[in-house]
Amino acid sequence: MAAGVATWLPFARAAAVGWLPLAKKTMPKPPVDNSSRSDEILYLNVSGVRFQTWKNTLDRYPDTLLGSSEKEFFFNEDTEEYFFDRDHEMFRHILNFYRTGKLHYPRHECIQAFDEELAFYGIVPEIIGDCCMEEYRDRKKENQERLAEDTEANESMDAPLPPDSTPRERLWRAFENPHTSTMALVFYYVTGFFIAVSVIANVVETVPCRPPEGRVKDLPCGEKYQLAFFCMDTACVLIFTFEYLMRLFAAPSRCKFMRSVMSVIDVVAIMPYYIGLVMPENEDVSGAFVTLRVFRVFRIFKFSRHSQGLRILGYTLKSCASELGFLLFSLTMAIIIFATVMFYAEKGTKGSTFTSIPASFWYTIVTMTTLGYGDMVPNTIAGKIFGSICSLSGVLVIALPVPVIVSNFSRIYHQNQRADKRRAQQKVRLARIRMAKKGTTNAFLQYKEDRGLGGRDSDSTALCVKNRSAFEHQHHHLLHCLEKTTNHEFTDEMTYSELCMTESVGFRTSRSTSLSSQQGAQNNPTGCCPRRARRRAAMRLANSTASVSRGSVQELDTLHIKTTSIPPQTRSSLNAQADNLKLNCGEQDFTAAIISIPTPPANTPDESLPPSPAPIPGILRNTRATAFTHETVKISSL
């Protein structure tokens, strides 16, 4: 029911007196209303801006925050007002909704901010009035598209290759995103070059060259230098065939790949050559063969892999299919009509070029598109009149769908630009986020160092402690509690990736890690081989990350390099700079680190680890990592 109707309820109830004399049964008792009947003014303080309204106004919508008892949570007894720590400008619109019953969307506000405010106040966006609903919907859809593009871009293109990918996957990636590896880039340019060469050869071989001795008439170059052109053609086709087969091999879904447009173009580009090879040198058949050579020109479409603009154009045409269809249909109608009219108008004249209606089609098309070759010209007056009407209407019919197509193209083009721009910005943003995270990590490590070395150097400790805020204290304490709970410690990215990097591939262990790694680690006391032990642990971590991510469940999988009770002297033996170990708030001289929760990589097949340094996402590096093991170095993946 509309909210305004609530105002009329007392009236409707009062009017029920009219039923009383007619009632067959006794009336039920009315509900007892204990709340105060008199209306009062409520004070709403939103970030310092005071709003006042009648209580009744807010009561109109009892299922929202302001209309229900939920607002009591925000009541400030000292000032006797309801205090909301939100945006007062948007609150204006919310309050107007209570007053007028219509929610308006302020166009200058960000759609997400507005949505959040609505969610906070418990108002459903569907209530937005018709005046603003369209704008709201458009903006919302735009925003969602943008978010979808973002996540899509994140997942697809620049996600670093998972370490366990097969050669086939890597090959496919190289084909799809040539800028990821130099080999792919080289291949990309080579194929581009050969496409160009092939197309140019096709063009040049029809140019007339000087005839050889003994002939009079000009010969096309293709026939003069037949062998050379044949060799060039063979080379290009070989490259194209090789590329096609490689793509076919690397494609994750071969059926889908074979059905895609680009692969069809590839096939059509190379087929004529093979058919030509196979076909015998027969006079009748070679006529058909020559026709086939026309398909060689399709090689130029292979450039669309190399050019973004071409792809956009193709996509635009596809998305404007309906407009194009309409254009075609209306043109066809007009052509038929005008051709018929012109034919019958020009029928009588002698020597008329309008020999039949299909012959008049040519005239109509040339006139409607305002080409006007002049090879067919009406001679009668009626013919001229209709001819002029034809050309005028041609302008109209063609001009109508063109703006639609143009605007579609512009929209898609700008979308693409935006996607590229955003990808570039994303990189910068991610880098900045990593820096920030690193700062947090280092602070935590510092905290642990303080705690670990206890009252060693109380002065510096005190200094460091002062520099941290209460929030940081509590946060670090929390992380420390977690460590104690799981009996593992955080380490840093550098240590971890070193472990990954240098660990031999053949060293495979079972997925369940802790026990075996512990044993394994104990066999190698950290005293002599700290790095190797850590590597093994990291390797297991990589495995466990793989297992974690495959299941996409973040289990607590832990590695444990036990270096029980490293006496200080061991430490100093490991680290030549142990004496220099000062508690310097700005630097870290130990290799403890934090592994933040790794975002599980999409496909991590259960195969051998890559030998190359694959950075596990989200693991941060400690810039000053030295070969120092701080008590027990435990690596945990969360």
Add this chain to the structure above:
Amino acid sequence: MSAPSSLFFLSILPSLHHFSLLLHFFTFPPFCLSIHPFLSVSLPPTDSSDSDLELSTVRHQPEGLDQLQAQTKFTRKELQSLYRGFKNECPSGLVDEETFKSIYSQFFPQGDATTYAHFLFNAFDMDRNGSIRFEDFVIGLSVLLRGSVTEKLNWAFNLYDINKDGYITKEEMLAIMKSIYDMMGRYTYPCVRDEAPSEHVDKFFQKMDRNRDGVVTIEEFIETCQKDENIMNSMQLFENVI
């Protein structure tokens, strides 16, 4: 070729849009009844030129608060609260029959309340000018909520007496009864039979029509109701609605 022509067509399109908007604006009827604006005391709208001024903003100002306080039994605060609600719903200050019907129908979603709303509207619209002003609204409410039993019964009689001739005939009562049963809608238990309204009317007349002359006068009505305990008790029901 087509670029200038396309630009030409594009430039025409916006103005066409505006033109169509204007047409709509002129033909759309205002929701609450609109009259020529006048200054202080309410005057009945009689001008024929009013229809030409449909577009201008019109208001009806009610009588002063003191006068209304004198005419009704509401306190000042109650009147203020009532007026605020009324004015919020109908900024122009008047309720026409269509609005009234639509509002009243919203309380009875299952059935068809328009006929009964029509009768109610006539009961409230005391000067029969086709619209309820705030004074009518508030005076009617005052009778229903704060009036004496006799006044309430009077009001009810006025409601039933459709042509306001002082007699309730069987036809009038039947119309009222049908409209009430219409409000129930189809989905009732037990099902509303077609004879139910007329049976109800017969019972009513049996009770009320003392001299069996086929009509019920105001005296018969009030007398009978005062003798009926149920009716008298139920008259107190809606007193604390406001």
